[in-house]
Amino acid sequence: MEESERVISDLGDAIVTLINQLISKGSHVKLNIENLSLDFRGVKVVLNGTVSLDISYISKT
Numbered sequence: 001m002e003e004s005e006r007v008i009s010d011l012g013d014a015i016v017t018l019i020n021q022l023i024s025k026g027s028h029v030k031l032n033i034e035n036l037s038l039d040f041r042g043v044k045v046v047l048n049g050t051v052s053l054d055i056s057y058i059s060k061t
Helices: 003-022
Strands: 027-040 045-057
Touching: 003 027
Parallel strands: none
Antiparallel strands: 027 045
């Protein structure tokens, strides 16, 4: 696995871990990305933007 692929995978794993920890509490998570440069399979990409997650816990009774 190339370094850029490992970084992307690690970032994804960290976000999933965060979501799993917050899911039972009900949360709003906002991730701001500014000038994140990625080189993925020879294609250079710069990301700017916001990812918002509204996490709700629903209990089945």
